[in-house]
Amino acid sequence: MAVWANPSRIDNHSHSGWNSPGPFRARRIATATVYVCICNGVTDRQIREAASAGCTTMAELTMRTGAGANCGSCLDMAMDVLQAAQPAPRESVFPIIGLSHAA
16 A cells, blocks of 8 residues: 555654653754755754854855755755854953053
8 A cells, every 4th residue: 555545654743742742842852853955965963063163154164064055045044053053152250341440
């Protein structure tokens, strides 16, 4: 019997409990791999890894991963993932003393 003739045999995550509510739903969603660039097979995980390795621009991301090098339809999403993965700016341990407070 063909798969299309028996919809219960199609695994589209709606039958497997993927979207079911529960304590582990957020973790399932957070750990799911999303292909951002289909042309070069670049995932969101690879983009986050590049960001943690110091990648900050789309040009550098393209050179490191190949994302956006072909059709370019992934550029917006790739940049969003890259920006979201950037580490938060660290506050200085020693505050800068202004000239008015120096003397």
